[in-house]
Amino acid sequence: MKIYSRKQIYEADKVTVAKEGIPSINLMERAGGYIYEWVHQRLQGGKVPIKVFCGIGNNGGDGMVLARYLIENNYNVTTYVVNYNDKRVPDFMEAYDRLKGATKNWPVMLTEDSELPVMTSQDIIIDAIFGIGLNRTPQDWLKKLFSAINASQAYTLSIDIPSGMYMDRSPEEGDVMITPRFTLSFQAPKLPFFLPATGPQAGMWDVLDIGLDPEYLATTPTDVELIGKQEIQQMYRPRPEYSHKGMFGHSLIIGGSYGKMGAVVLATKAAMRAGSGLVTGYVPQFGVPILQSAAPEVMAETDNFNGKVFEEIDFQTKANAIGIGPGMGTDAKTVVAFKKFLENQKTPIVIDADAINMLSQNPELLAELPSLSILTPHFEELYGLIGEWKDDFDRIEKTAKFAKKYDIIVVMKGANTITTYDMRLFINDSGNPGLATAGTGDVLTGIITGLLAQAYHPMEATLMGIYFHGTAADIAVNQYGIESLMASDVIQFLGRAFMDLFAKPEQPPQQQ
Numbered sequence: 001m002k003i004y005s006r007k008q009i010y011e012a013d014k015v016t017v018a019k020e021g022i023p024s025i026n027l028m029e030r031a032g033g034y035i036y037e038w039v040h041q042r043l044q045g046g047k048v049p050i051k052v053f054c055g056i057g058n059n060g061g062d063g064m065v066l067a068r069y070l071i072e073n074n075y076n077v078t079t080y081v082v083n084y085n086d087k088r089v090p091d092f093m094e095a096y097d098r099l100k101g102a103t104k105n106w107p108v109m110l111t112e113d114s115e116l117p118v119m120t121s122q123d124i125i126i127d128a129i130f131g132i133g134l135n136r137t138p139q140d141w142l143k144k145l146f147s148a149i150n151a152s153q154a155y156t157l158s159i160d161i162p163s164g165m166y167m168d169r170s171p172e173e174g175d176v177m178i179t180p181r182f183t184l185s186f187q188a189p190k191l192p193f194f195l196p197a198t199g200p201q202a203g204m205w206d207v208l209d210i211g212l213d214p215e216y217l218a219t220t221p222t223d224v225e226l227i228g229k230q231e232i233q234q235m236y237r238p239r240p241e242y243s244h245k246g247m248f249g250h251s252l253i254i255g256g257s258y259g260k261m262g263a264v265v266l267a268t269k270a271a272m273r274a275g276s277g278l279v280t281g282y283v284p285q286f287g288v289p290i291l292q293s294a295a296p297e298v299m300a301e302t303d304n305f306n307g308k309v310f311e312e313i314d315f316q317t318k319a320n321a322i323g324i325g326p327g328m329g330t331d332a333k334t335v336v337a338f339k340k341f342l343e344n345q346k347t348p349i350v351i352d353a354d355a356i357n358m359l360s361q362n363p364e365l366l367a368e369l370p371s372l373s374i375l376t377p378h379f380e381e382l383y384g385l386i387g388e389w390k391d392d393f394d395r396i397e398k399t400a401k402f403a404k405k406y407d408i409i410v411v412m413k414g415a416n417t418i419t420t421y422d423m424r425l426f427i428n429d430s431g432n433p434g435l436a437t438a439g440t441g442d443v444l445t446g447i448i449t450g451l452l453a454q455a456y457h458p459m460e461a462t463l464m465g466i467y468f469h470g471t472a473a474d475i476a477v478n479q480y481g482i483e484s485l486m487a488s489d490v491i492q493f494l495g496r497a498f499m500d501l502f503a504k505p506e507q508p509p510q511q512q
Contacts, residue, residue, distance in 0.1 A: 001207075001231075002217070003224040003427070004188055006132050006167045009212075012187070012220075016213040025091045028058065031186065031210040032065020032095070035159060038184060038208060039066070039126075040073065048124055051117065052079045053149070054107070055129040055163070056088040062159055063128025064095035064107075071103045079107040080117065082129050084142060112141040119152035127156060127178045129163035132190070138164060143176040156180040161190050162202055170197040170391035177201055184208050187217065191224055194416040194427045195392040228429040232467045233501060235460045248277030249453030252319035253446060254341075255326035255353075256283040257334070258308035261290045263327030263353065263442040266487050268298040270446025271323070273494040274465070276453045280317045284310055303337075310334045313341040321348075321461075323449035325355030326442040335362065342368040348458045352376045352445040360384030366406050372421075372458040376411040376444060385410075396425065409462055413441060417466050419459075426463055431470030434477050439487030444469045447494070471497035 004012070017024050052067040054060035060082070067079040079099065100106050108117070119125065127149070130138075138146070146164050149156060157180055161167070164177025167190060171177060183193070183205040192198035193205055225231070239248075251271040255264035261283070268281045268291065280299040281291045284307065288300045305311040309331040324341070328334060338358050348370055351359070356377050359365050361384075377385060382395070386402050389395035395412070400420040403410040409421045415433070419426040448465035452458060472493040473485060480489055 001226040001228065002188060002220075002222040003191055003226055004217075004220070004222055005224075008220055008222065009132060009187070012212040012216050015216045016211070019213055019215075025061075025094045027210075028061045028091050028095055029065055031062045033069060034208055034210050035062065035066045035184060036069035036073075038206075039070070039157070043075075043124075045074065047076045049122065050075055050077045050124045050126065051119065051154075052077060052126040053082055053110075053129050053145075053163075054079060054092075055082050055084065055131070056092055057131065057133050058089055058091060059128050059131025059133065059159060061089065061092040061095040062131075063126060064092065064099050066126065066128070066159075067107075068095075068099045068102050071099075071105075078105070078117075081107045081109050082142070082145065083109055083111050084139060110145070112139065116145060116148045119148060119154055121153040123152065123154040125149055125152070125154045125156040127158040127163050127180060129178075131160045131163075132167050134164070134166055137172075137175065146176045146178045150179050156182075158183045158202070160184070160186045161192070165192055165198055165201060167192065169393050170195070179203065182206070186210050187212050189226060191425075191427075194226075194418070195396075196415065197392050199416065223423065224425045224427065226427050226429055227463050227467060229467075229501065232464055235456070235464055236501060237456075245277035248275055249320035249450075249455060250278040250280065250318065251276040251446075251449045251453040252280050252282055252315065252317050252322045253326065253449060254282040254310075254313060254315075254322065254324040255328045255442075256281070256287045256291070257310070257327055257329035257331070258284075258286065260327030260329065261287045263439065265291060265294040266439050266442040266491065267323060267326045267446035267449070269295050269488075269491050270443040270494070271450035271453070272297050272446075273491050274447040274450030274468070275498075276321075276450035279450070280315075280319070282313070282315050282317070284308065307333075310337050313337045319453070320455070321350070321449050321452035323350040323352065323445045325351055325353040326445055328354040330354050330357050330361065334358070339365060339368075345370050348372040348374065348452065350374045350376065350445055350449045350452065352441060353381075356381045357384060369406055369408055371407040372409060374409045374411065374448060374452075374458055374462050376413060376441065376448070378413045378441060382410075382412060396420070400425070409458055411444075411462060411466065413444070417470070419462055419466065421459060428463070428466045428470055430467050431473055432477055432482060434480075434482040434485030435470070435473050435490070437485060437487065440469075440473075440490060443487050443490050468494060468497045471500055475500065 054063035162178045183202045253267045311333045386398045412418045417428045451461035476489040476493040
C-alpha cells in the first residue's frame with residue numbers, strides 16, 4: 001500500500017475535482033458522507049452525546065458535513081468551530097452555511113477567550129480540527145483544548161490524522177496532540193502512524209476510501225510503502241513439483257563465539273525453515289558439536305584455530321548467500337578476520353549484530369560492502385552507524401542517506417520495522433511486542449539469508465523475511481502470549497507464516 005505525502009494528497013484532491021468536473025465542495029461532501037456512513041454503521045442511531053470539533057480548514061469542513069448528516073439522522077450532536085485564525089477556506093464556509101441551514105442549533109464558536117466545553121466519558125468526540133495541514137505549533141489555548149479532550153476519557157475519533165500531530169516531524173517538548181481511540185485516515189495511512197514517538201498517539205486506525213482519482217493514486221510513485229500480505233504474495237514464487245534441494249540455494253551463516261553459540265544455532269535453523277535447500281554454519285572449532293547437536297539438518301565448517309573466537313574466516317562452502325554476525329563477538333582477532341572476509345566478497349551479504357558493531361568501530365570497512373548488502377541493526381547498533389538523531393524523521397532521513405551512500409539496504413528493526421534503499425522506505429505491517437526479546441534478530445538474519453539463497457532479489461528477500469518473521473510471531477503469540485514469546489518460537493511457527501500467505505479467511509458460521 002502506498003503512503004502518500006501531504007503534497008500528493010492535496011494534488012489528488014485537485015486532480016479528482018478537475019477530472020470529475022465538480023466543484024471542490026462536492027469532494028468535501030463526499031468525504032463527510034463516507035465518514036458518516038462509517039460512524040452510523042457502528043452506532044446505528046442512539047442518543048449518546050456527540051461533540052464534533054471542527055477547525056476552519058478542509059478538515060473542519062469535513063467535520064461540518066459529518067455533523068450535518070448526523071443531525072439530519074437524529075443523532076444528539078453539538079458542533080464547535082475551533083476558530084484559531086481568520087483564514088477560513090471557502091469550502092469550509094460553504095459547509096458551515098449548509099449546517100446552519102439544517103438545524104437551529106448552530107455551531108458553538110470557540111476562541112482563545114472561550115470557556116472550554118464540558119466533556120465526559122459518556123461523550124463521543126469527533127476531532128476534525130487540523131488534519132494533515134498542521135505545520136506550526138498550535139497556540140496555547142488549543143493545547144489546553146487538546147488536553148481537555150484527552151482528559152475527558154471520551155471515545156475520540158480523529159479524522160485523517162490526530163490534531164496536533166505533524167506529517168513530517170516529531171512532537172517537540174511542550175507539544176500536545178489529541179490522542180484518539182481511533183483514527184480514520186483518508187485513502188491511506190500516514191507515515192507518523194508507524195513511528196515510535198507518534199504511532200501510539202494515533203490509536204487504532206483504519207483507511208477510508210473517499211473516492212480520490214484512482215488513476216492518480218495508482219500511477220503516482222511514493223517514497224513510502226506499507227508492506228503487507230498482498231505485496232508479499234506478489235513476490236512469492238511457488239516451487240515446481242519436480243524439485244531437489246540444489247534448486248533452493250546454499251546458505252552460509254558465519255557466527256558464534258564462546259558463550260554465544262545460541263545465536264548461530266537460531267540463525268541456521270531459521271535459514272533452513274525459510275526454505276534454503278542447504279545450510280552450513282561456519283563456527284569456531286569448539287562450536288561444531290554444539291551446532292550439530294542443536295541443528296542436525298545443518299552442516300558445519302570451522303576455522304583452523306582452536307580458540308574461543310574467530311581468528312580467520314576461510315570457508316570452502318560454495319554458498320549462494322551469506323549471513324554474518326550472530327554471536328560473533330568483536331575480539332581484535334575477529335576484526336582482522338572480518339576485514340579479510342569483506343575484501344573478497346562480491347555478492348550481497350546479510351550483516352547483523354557483532355558484524356555491524358565491527359563496521360561501526362571500523363567505518364572504513366563500509367566501502368568494502370558489496371552493493372545491495374543487507375544490514376539489520378537495532379536502535380543501538382544503528383546509532384553506531386549513523387550517530388545521533390533528533391527525532392524519528394531525522395533518524396529515517398539519516399539512515400536513508402547512509403544506505404544511499406554505500407548502495408546498501410538497511411533494516412531499522414523495531415515496531416513497524418522500516419527498510420530503506422535508494423531513498424525509499426518500506427514499512428512492515430506484521431509483528432508484535434513479543435519480538436522484543438533475545439535472539440529474534442538472529443532469527444531474522446537466518447530467514448533473510450535463506451530467502452536470498454533461493455535467488456530472491458535482495459530487496460525481496462529482505463521484505464519477505466521481515467514480513468514472515470513478524471507473521472510467525474503474530475501466530476505464535478496466540479499460543480504463548482506476548483511476554484512468553486521466545487526466538488525459537490518464531491522459527492517453530494515460520495511454516496505457519498508461509499501457509500498463512502495464501503490462506504482463505506475463515507467464514508463466520510451461517511445461522512440456521
